[in-house]
Amino acid sequence: MLDKRYDPHQVEEGKYQTWKDEGYFTAGDTSKQPFSLVIPPPNVTGKLHLGHVMDTIPDDIIVRYKKMMGYDVLWVPGMDHAGIATQAKVEEKLRKNGISRYDLGREKFLEVAWDWKKEYANTIHQQWAKIGLSVDYTRERFTLDEGLSEAVRKVFVTLYEQGLIYQGEKIINWDPELRTALSNVEVIHSDDEGEFFYFLYDIVGTDEQIVVATTRPETMFGDTAVFVNPNDKRYGKYVGKMVINPANGEQIPLMADSYVDPAFGTGAMKCTPAHDPNDFALAKKYGFPFIKVLDESAKMNSLAGEYEGMDRYECRKALVEKIKQQGHLQKIEKFVHSVGHSERSGAVVEPMLSKQWFVRMKPLAERVLEQQKGPDKVEFLPARFEKVLIRWMSNIDDWCISRQLWWGHRIPAYYNQNTGEIRVSMEAPAGDEWKQDEDVLDTWFSSALWPFATLGWPHKTPDYDRYFPTSVLNTGYDIIFFWVARMVFQSEHFTDKAPFKTVVIHGLIRDEQGRKMSKSLGNGIDPIDVIERYGVDALRYFITTNSAPGLDMRYSDEKLQSASNYLNKIWNATRYVEMTLGEGYVPTAINKKELGALEKFILSRLEATIKKVQSKMDAYNFLAASGILYNYVYDDFCSFYLEMSKVSLADEKKEVMVKAVLYKVIREIILMIYPYCPFIAEELYLSLPGHKKSIMLETYPVYDASLHSPKAEKLGAMLNAIISDVRGYKASKGLAPNASIRLAFEGKYPFAGIEDYLKRFLFASSVEQNAKLRGDSFVYEGATLTVEEDVDVETLRANLLKEEEKLVFEVSRSQKMLANPGFIAKAPKEKIDAETEKLNANQAKLDTVRARLKELA
RNA sequence: GGAUGCUUAGCUCAGCGGGAGAGCAUCGCCCUUACAAGGCGGGGGUCGUAGGUUCGAACCCUACAGCAUCCACCA
Numbered sequence: 001m002l003d004k005r006y007d008p009h010q011v012e013e014g015k016y017q018t019w020k021d022e023g024y025f026t027a028g029d030t031s032k033q034p035f036s037l038v039i040p041p042p043n044v045t046g047k048l049h050l051g052h053v054m055d056t057i058p059d060d061i062i063v064r065y066k067k068m069m070g071y072d073v074l075w076v077p078g079m080d081h082a083g084i085a086t087q088a089k090v091e092e093k094l095r096k097n098g099i100s101r102y103d104l105g106r107e108k109f110l111e112v113a114w115d116w117k118k119e120y121a122n123t124i125h126q127q128w129a130k131i132g133l134s135v136d137y138t139r140e141r142f143t144l145d146e147g148l149s150e151a152v153r154k155v156f157v158t159l160y161e162q163g164l165i166y167q168g169e170k171i172i173n174w175d176p177e178l179r180t181a182l183s184n185v186e187v188i189h190s191d192d193e194g195e196f197f198y199f200l201y202d203i204v205g206t207d208e209q210i211v212v213a214t215t216r217p218e219t220m221f222g223d224t225a226v227f228v229n230p231n232d233k234r235y236g237k238y239v240g241k242m243v244i245n246p247a248n249g250e251q252i253p254l255m256a257d258s259y260v261d262p263a264f265g266t267g268a269m270k271c272t273p274a275h276d277p278n279d280f281a282l283a284k285k286y287g288f289p290f291i292k293v294l295d296e297s298a299k300m301n302s303l304a305g306e307y308e309g310m311d312r313y314e315c316r317k318a319l320v321e322k323i324k325q326q327g328h329l330q331k332i333e334k335f336v337h338s339v340g341h342s343e344r345s346g347a348v349v350e351p352m353l354s355k356q357w358f359v360r361m362k363p364l365a366e367r368v369l370e371q372q373k374g375p376d377k378v379e380f381l382p383a384r385f386e387k388v389l390i391r392w393m394s395n396i397d398d399w400c401i402s403r404q405l406w407w408g409h410r411i412p413a414y415y416n417q418n419t420g421e422i423r424v425s426m427e428a429p430a431g432d433e434w435k436q437d438e439d440v441l442d443t444w445f446s447s448a449l450w451p452f453a454t455l456g457w458p459h460k461t462p463d464y465d466r467y468f469p470t471s472v473l474n475t476g477y478d479i480i481f482f483w484v485a486r487m488v489f490q491s492e493h494f495t496d497k498a499p500f501k502t503v504v505i506h507g508l509i510r511d512e513q514g515r516k517m518s519k520s521l522g523n524g525i526d527p528i529d530v531i532e533r534y535g536v537d538a539l540r541y542f543i544t545t546n547s548a549p550g551l552d553m554r555y556s557d558e559k560l561q562s563a564s565n566y567l568n569k570i571w572n573a574t575r576y577v578e579m580t581l582g583e584g585y586v587p588t589a590i591n592k593k594e595l596g597a598l599e600k601f602i603l604s605r606l607e608a609t610i611k612k613v614q615s616k617m618d619a620y621n622f623l624a625a626s627g628i629l630y631n632y633v634y635d636d637f638c639s640f641y642l643e644m645s646k647v648s649l650a651d652e653k654k655e656v657m658v659k660a661v662l663y664k665v666i667r668e669i670i671l672m673i674y675p676y677c678p679f680i681a682e683e684l685y686l687s688l689p690g691h692k693k694s695i696m697l698e699t700y701p702v703y704d705a706s707l708h709s710p711k712a713e714k715l716g717a718m719l720n721a722i723i724s725d726v727r728g729y730k731a732s733k734g735l736a737p738n739a740s741i742r743l744a745f746e747g748k749y750p751f752a753g754i755e756d757y758l759k760r761f762l763f764a765s766s767v768e769q770n771a772k773l774r775g776d777s778f779v780y781e782g783a784t785l786t787v788e789e790d791v792d793v794e795t796l797r798a799n800l801l802k803e804e805e806k807l808v809f810e811v812s813r814s815q816k817m818l819a820n821p822g823f824i825a826k827a828p829k830e831k832i833d834a835e836t837e838k839l840n841a842n843q844a845k846l847d848t849v850r851a852r853l854k855e856l857a
Numbered sequence: 858g859g860a861u862g863c864u865u866a867g868c869u870c871a872g873c874g875g876g877a878g879a880g881c882a883u884c885g886c887c888c889u890u891a892c893a894a895g896g897c898g899g900g901g902g903u904c905g906u907a908g909g910u911u912c913g914a915a916c917c918c919u920a921c922a923g924c925a926u927c928c929a930c931c932a
Binding site (some may be wrong): 002004006189196212213214215216227256259260264265266267268269270271272276279280335337338385386388390395448467477478481508512514546547548550551552553554558560561562563564565566568570571572573574575576577578579580623624627630631639640642643716724727730731737738751812813820821822823824825826827828831832834835838 | 859860861862863868869870871872873875876879881882885886887889890891892894895896897898899911912913925926927928929930931932
């Protein structure tokens with residue numbers, strides 16, 4: 001017998017381990033259709049947060065649902081080495097002990113990093129268990145394991161040979177704190193307040209000056225020219241002359257190019273080819289040299305003269321002061337402009353000329369754009385997110401993939417120390433003279449291969465054949481560029497297939513005030529704390545049923561409480577059913593011929609619910625699916641049928657039939673809630689008679705059209721309406737809910753036995769047919785119910801008039817619609833029929849009400 | 858500069874072409890043997906504004922406003 005109260009911790013205890021030990025998570029039943037997905041691999045940087053819960057719980061729901069639907073489901077788990085992120089964490093840990101990575105050296109540092117990985121992988125495993133992920137551990141992968149590494153090398157070498165990977169010197173984003181290059185998507189732009197410095201440049205051979213504005217005075221040591229717009233009348237006469245760079249006194253040319261916007265600043269712009277992408281392009285056009293003035297820590301180099309060794313900002317300050325004293329500073333303005341920050345370190349990113357490895361994106365992106373036009377495209381849910389991918393792919397720059405880090409896949413390029421020759425190959429060339437490139441690859445380079453590399457690619461393994469392409473991927477909109485886009489192009493290039501059929505995009509979880517959860521705000525929520533308070537199932541339910549697909553949601557204690565209450569409701573409904581069934585109950589099949597009106601009702605509603613829930617589940621719309629089930633559980637089952645069954649059970653003849661119905665309904669409710677809340681579902685399932693070893697071996701309820709009857713639903717709905725009306729009547733009269741009343745039906749009863757239900761639920765002392773009672777009447781289709789109460793005639797008349805007014809409104813509304821030629825001509829037939837039926841029913845009710853009013857007069 | 862989303866009950870959010878919904882909060886009545894973390898009943902919304910399309914608009918279109926997010930540029 002179940003406890004009176006649902007205790008999530010007691011329920012969760014031990015279940016996961018049992019499922020795992022029984023092998024329920026392991027895929028491979030080849031008698032079934034395959035269905036596969038890969039986990040968005042969490043970074044081994046720390047504990048899981050709510051974002052990971054959002055990434056994985058929808059997947060888990062899909063996996064558990066699809067298994068019940070008869071698929072052989074493979075969910076591949078794994079983790080990401082997360083190059084920069086993990087290295088930053090490890091370095092931070094070392095720094096606390098006063099050690100830098102350079103003190104340790106590459107090899108020792110990697111040992112520390114691997115220890116770190118082991119520790120956090122362990123934590124993550126525990127958390128996966130805690131939240132109940134049904135991942136196939138026999139196929140777990142890590143982005144740095146041998147298989148993935150081989151795939152990475154294969155991809156690198158192949159793209160190199162195809163001319164799609166190249167080494168080049170370009171302006172890249174440099175993180176001076178972590179001392180590595182970054183890709184464009186790893187740079188976060190924010191509008192920062194800065195200063196705009198207006199400097200006076202002497203024009204050689206004249207006694208005139210030109211004002212040049214800049215936000216980056218410290219880069220002036222690398223300037224090669226000043227540019228103006230060729231149509232700018234102010235400066236036309238000076239073009240071709242030399243001007244004096246006030247930072248170092250050197251002469252640089254004043255030139256004209258249409259790139260310059262005359263309306264911006266002073267219309268004169270300094271050109272720093274090695275520290276600005278636009279200037280770089282100009283310099284290439286005019287053949288200027290590229291002069292670097294910053295080192296890898298963003299400190300000034302020797303070209304800065306007296307400022308050598310200074311931090312870029314110190315130098316800026318000192319240099320501006322010097323120029324000011326020399327009389328070449330016109331003014332300083334406050335200036336808000338977008339500044340790039342490193343996603344990981346937060347440092348202001350330095351655009352810098354650097355030799356790096358790049359992926360040539362155009363051809364790869366074009367392939368994706370082409371495929372998205374055809375039948376083999378990746379389907380996005382919600383569909384609008386496809387546009388995000390398309391736009392990004394359409395305007396893509398080459399991808400800088402080399403990182404000056406140690407934790408990651410080392411680039412398979414080898415340099416001959418004697419000849420300078422470069423070789424890119426799967427294995428190191430023979431001979432001591434070959435030295436491997438020191439850099440590693442962007443962590444997303446390996447993540448991009450995740451869906452196929454985890455299944456064995458580049459080898460043709462049975463798993464790869466059976467489970468690739470995967471069926472669905474679930475992830476947040478914030479990593480469409482980082483991950484989704486890159487998986488798509490790598491997959492299409494290397495396997496000729498999209499990596500997944502469908503991408504389900506979810507929003508982000510925010511705090512209760514709607515702010516992004518972040519470390520700096522300290523508003524992050526630890527899922528483990530939530531589980532402590534409400535249980536895993538409540539967390540799972542909350543996270544998947546509280547926002548529309550693709551939209552952000554707020555964390556809410558209130559909603560978790562509500563989820564927990566819902567589970568308690570199901571728990572207690574099950575408890576009631578089990579108490580009713582009694583010890584040793586043996587489930588019996590439903591005998592359709594013996595069903596009573598209410599049983600037909602609740603079963604019909606059940607079938608309707610199964611059908612709707614399934615269609616929403618198939619569309620991965622968990623909010624909608626859960627809402628439909630929720631309404632069924634509360635309104636149809638708990639509030640209505642369950643209560644009614646207490647009356648039915650008083651009749652011995654009905655006992656077998658009612659028990660069979662209660663059993664079927666509660667069992668199927670449990671099966672439907674199971675993908676969301678597997679722990680409580682397993683507990684309840686196992687407490688039911690006639691269960692298998694685990695709910696994980698069950699199949700999903702199957703829609704049975706023979707039990708789906710709109711007519712049966714109508715009768716139940718009428719009884720429901722009667723109860724609600726009479727209860728409302730009592731409340732409006734100030735009567736206690738249990739005040740005794742008498743009821744009379746005009747005409748025949750809507751269904752046999754309705755008296756017993758009415759007596760019980762409305763505290764009716766008698767229910768009679770065609771008895772003359774004085775009191776309010778309620779009119780239903782085919783039946784009129786009169787409630788006798790001690791009310792005066794005036795109140796009675798007032799109530800009837802109110803009812804009449806309501807019905808007149810309803811009737812005239814229907815009449816107007818039906819009299820509207822446009823409606824008749826253009827509305828679908830079902831709408832017209834429904835409206836006609838409504839009109840007739842209301843008209844009949846109205847007639848009855850008027851007849852009663854006449855009697856009273 | 859470009860794009861996207863949001864604006865619905867006091868709060869948090871669903872609904873997105875045929876009569877305004879949920880949770881929480883609020884008010885009233887109930888400890889009725891599944892559940893008081895409960896039950897029953899009630900109050901509360903001209904669905905951001907203005908136009909348009911349609912027989913019919915919270916829902917489609919167009920403008921506008923506010924909020925949020927993304928991309929690009931920023932000397």
